[in-house]
Amino acid sequence: MSEFARPPSLGTLVTEHIRQMIVSGELALGESISERGISSQLNVSKTPVREALTRLKHEGLVTIVPQSGARVFTLSAQEVQEMCTFRRAIEFDALELAIEHDHEGLAEDLRHIEDQMQVAHGSGKVVEYLNLDTEFHMCFFKHCGNAYLKESYSQHVGKIAALRTHLSAKPNHTRMSLKEHGEIVDAVFRRDLDTLKLLLDKHIGRTQETYEDDISDISKTG
Template structure:
């Protein structure tokens, strides 16, 4: 029998804060009070401070001396850098996954797209966004390269939080869903050229949508 180690207060605080940031409950730029979080969770400031330090390393929180912690914000330039990172690392992972685990990758993506469709029909936006993240993580799960996976995992929370932010914009989720369907079909056909094209369009639209949202705000 395998015993499950209970989560530490730091881990509980970390999961709580990360979930609220990724889910959009805590907005970009929002001030985070150590005392307020401590009181909310019923823990001391120490595990909260440790959780905030980890979130800073993940890019989800900024911490400034004398000013405290805030949820991250993004400039258009920073979003472009994230998209450059995603384009490079996801293309590399896709190529390896297609070569090493095409059937498993295809199976994962078909299942996730089916679940995404069900989430959209039921109006469960949070579930849909969770599945969107899982869709891209499936690429790394099947590429069999721990270094690529670790590099993506370091920023997956920030990418997911950006995804949540963009989901509120007109037509973004519908177009994104159609692109996921196309990618799943291209994987099923082992069409690497089509995967590269669709992935490029998928990520470039993030750049364009975020840039438009900044101009309109």
């Protein structure tokens, strides 16, 4: 007998809603999150909102201070450096494994996503472009054949995506990022691991530099 799929709980739905508000930039880095405002917006009690904020705290997307309430995360220069070091290590490992485990599937998926990114960028569809950017990097883990790597990256992908949204206000950064994605795809097709390591170092390193240049904005607390 087949099992009925259980619908997501109210807490899960509220969690996803707030997560998307953070990732999309609707809630800015460091911005205060009103439990009352969210519960009114979604027509739910404060209980699932509090449950959602606790979950998002564990994901690193929210900070909760007693007597002060919840805020969207912010990052110091040191934290940005640590995140980028994490990305360099785990993304290259996943990409190397993906080329070994499923080169054809990886290459085709990346090319398809990169083509969509070109269209979205050319059409000025910022949100669509940013979602595709996240999907591009998640593709390394989709094809790597290692559930532990995928789970480790998934724990931080929301924060990475939110920071990516923050940088989308800088047109030159996005143009350079798009060019680098195309270069990564070309190197994947060639199975050129040496070039891929250099490209990822450059891609993530430039992101780190841009964050650090803008750290005064990133560190705002509302």
